[in-house]
Amino acid sequence: MVKYLSKRVFYLVLTLFIVTTITFFMMKLMPGTPLTNQEKLSPSEIHTIYQQYGLDKPVWQQYLNYLGGAVTGNFGTSFQFSDQPVSYLIFSRIGASLQLGIQAMIIGVLAGIVVGAIGAIKRNTWVDTTTTIISILGVSVPSFVLAVLLQNWFGLQLRWFPIAEWGGINYTVLPTLALAALPFAETARFMRTEMIDVLNSDYIELAKAKGLHQTGIIYHHALRNSLIPIITIVGPLAVNIMTGSMVVENIFSIPGIGEQFVKSILTNDYPTIMGLTIMYSFMLCVVLLLTDIVYGIIDPRIRITGKKD
Amino acid sequence: MENQNDILEVRDLKVNFDTYAGEVKAIRDVSFDLKKGETLAIVGESGSGKTVTTRTIMGLMANNAKIAGGSIKYKDKELLKMSDKELSGLRGNDIAEIFQDPMTSLDPTMKIGRQVAEPLMIHQGLDKKTAMDKALKMLKLVGITNAEARINDFPHQFSGGMRQRIVIAIALVNNPEIIIADEPTTALDVTIQAKILDLMNELKTKIDTSIIFITHDLGVVAGMADRVAVMYAGKIVEYGTVDEIFYNPKHPYTWGLLNSMPTISTKGNSLPSIPGTPPDLLDPPKGDAFAPRNPYVLKIDTLEQPPFFKVSNTHYAATWLLDKRAPKVTPPAQIVERQKTYAKLKGVSLEQVQNGGE
Numbered sequence: 001m002v003k004y005l006s007k008r009v010f011y012l013v014l015t016l017f018i019v020t021t022i023t024f025f026m027m028k029l030m031p032g033t034p035l036t037n038q039e040k041l042s043p044s045e046i047h048t049i050y051q052q053y054g055l056d057k058p059v060w061q062q063y064l065n066y067l068g069g070a071v072t073g074n075f076g077t078s079f080q081f082s083d084q085p086v087s088y089l090i091f092s093r094i095g096a097s098l099q100l101g102i103q104a105m106i107i108g109v110l111a112g113i114v115v116g117a118i119g120a121i122k123r124n125t126w127v128d129t130t131t132t133i134i135s136i137l138g139v140s141v142p143s144f145v146l147a148v149l150l151q152n153w154f155g156l157q158l159r160w161f162p163i164a165e166w167g168g169i170n171y172t173v174l175p176t177l178a179l180a181a182l183p184f185a186e187t188a189r190f191m192r193t194e195m196i197d198v199l200n201s202d203y204i205e206l207a208k209a210k211g212l213h214q215t216g217i218i219y220h221h222a223l224r225n226s227l228i229p230i231i232t233i234v235g236p237l238a239v240n241i242m243t244g245s246m247v248v249e250n251i252f253s254i255p256g257i258g259e260q261f262v263k264s265i266l267t268n269d270y271p272t273i274m275g276l277t278i279m280y281s282f283m284l285c286v287v288l289l290l291t292d293i294v295y296g297i298i299d300p301r302i303r304i305t306g307k308k309d
Numbered sequence: 310m311e312n313q314n315d316i317l318e319v320r321d322l323k324v325n326f327d328t329y330a331g332e333v334k335a336i337r338d339v340s341f342d343l344k345k346g347e348t349l350a351i352v353g354e355s356g357s358g359k360t361v362t363t364r365t366i367m368g369l370m371a372n373n374a375k376i377a378g379g380s381i382k383y384k385d386k387e388l389l390k391m392s393d394k395e396l397s398g399l400r401g402n403d404i405a406e407i408f409q410d411p412m413t414s415l416d417p418t419m420k421i422g423r424q425v426a427e428p429l430m431i432h433q434g435l436d437k438k439t440a441m442d443k444a445l446k447m448l449k450l451v452g453i454t455n456a457e458a459r460i461n462d463f464p465h466q467f468s469g470g471m472r473q474r475i476v477i478a479i480a481l482v483n484n485p486e487i488i489i490a491d492e493p494t495t496a497l498d499v500t501i502q503a504k505i506l507d508l509m510n511e512l513k514t515k516i517d518t519s520i521i522f523i524t525h526d527l528g529v530v531a532g533m534a535d536r537v538a539v540m541y542a543g544k545i546v547e548y549g550t551v552d553e554i555f556y557n558p559k560h561p562y563t564w565g566l567l568n569s570m571p572t573i574s575t576k577g578n579s580l581p582s583i584p585g586t587p588p589d590l591l592d593p594p595k596g597d598a599f600a601p602r603n604p605y606v607l608k609i610d611t612l613e614q615p616p617f618f619k620v621s622n623t624h625y626a627a628t629w630l631l632d633k634r635a636p637k638v639t640p641p642a643q644i645v646e647r648q649k650t651y652a653k654l655k656g657v658s659l660e661q662v663q664n665g666g667e
Binding site: 010202203206207208210211212213216220224 | 367369394397398399400401402406407408410413414415416417419427428431432463465476479629
């Protein structure tokens, strides 16, 4: 287990390095400079600012400087909010994003499992058709459309929840729902297919031949076996939530890193872009590592023992 | 029950399947008895309705299956009229099943001890510890070595043969009255097959139980069964004791089956087979379903279903060849050889064996 984990941590670092490198050079290829919108500055003033931030050096040297700083934990200071270190910027805003993302993930996946399982058990009935239609809608309606619709229905018309701003659980309901739609729909679709497969398998037939009732069969045999493959889609779903959050946070004006990310790209705030990219990649790698570990715990066939059977 | 010794009586069972193409008549008037403590083998080629028959007994038919008539009586209780709840009370307790493929019939995420203990917990209401103790005993009985340590292992940690022993343990753990073994050795390789069959024979004497043994392998039947029923196209065409079916078969289909079974004395380059394919059960033929493939076909075979003709008290065959008016035919050479062996065994003449039919 220790050997396995240290191998995975090494890969995590390697992944982050590759992501950092690619992002850095692609970012430099983006049109515009951090001072694009500052038409009033004279060329000499621009040059002074460039010198101050090291932007006058060749790109490869900037890259090495950045790497050197990043390794020692110095991610630079933001161009937008001068004097604010990027690390401080991220950590002061990540709480809101994490809360939204985790809420959306838990609600989406759990609801998806329940709805998908019901669809499979009641296969080819109106219940199944209804759940299938809902999950197709969930996959096909983009989160930004859903976000606006939710604001309209529950915010403007029914006035149940605030439309924007941040502060208290009330404010999280609509953005969470907007973010949870896709994980919910994907999980429901996947769960339904898996469960139907499992319910047709020989060991379920054997469970019936043992005299188990339907509830016993589903609870003791079908659920666990259908849930195993669900873990594999949790990683990609986390990516969806992260990208979705950039848009949804903007729509609901939530002070999270998603909103920050969009702003920093629009203003060519290089250190913030880099810092957030590394942050996102790190979170994704951790999610993938966790899913692999959980997979091993739930499925005895791939239990991580560090030695061969 | 017509007979005190019978534990299961199947009468005129008809099962149809609704398909897009129409109604497939998979089981057409199947009747048989299972006596207490005996092993009845049901043989026949794929699609002859062996498995559908046993699924119907277990009450575990496919969704599109429909029982069109008949009765299945277990100890004077009509199974076809039972609710699903009553049936699941019987399943795994009175009637248990050994499945075909041990690689897929165990739950991959449940420890094997728990899987064996489950029927005890369902039907006898035992607590987990007592059930696990009993499961351990059962695992030892079916020959799992080092069972104490392996009770907490998962199915993937066992070989195919060992898994089939576990499947057998699951079926036997509640001492069922009837065990349905649906091709229990087909998915195993030959050496393991022999071991599993030995185990089943050994257990049969230890646990007093009746077995319905489904197979398409006649070689397996000889060592296992007391009686044999031969199925073709959803009907039983001949039944009798093992000796009667093996040494003095009367139905041309049984002749074909026995001929296509390799024996020590089989010579030549190719194994004989029955030409042609079974009939389409969407639209079963009017007469004998085997007629188009039957080298001894009579005109009446294509016009009318043959009834069962009595050969002996235990031996019946549904072929017009046994009718008094039918021309006398000589069975294939290998069958005559079998009849000669049988005549010697019984101390009668070959003619007496061949003319056994009434």
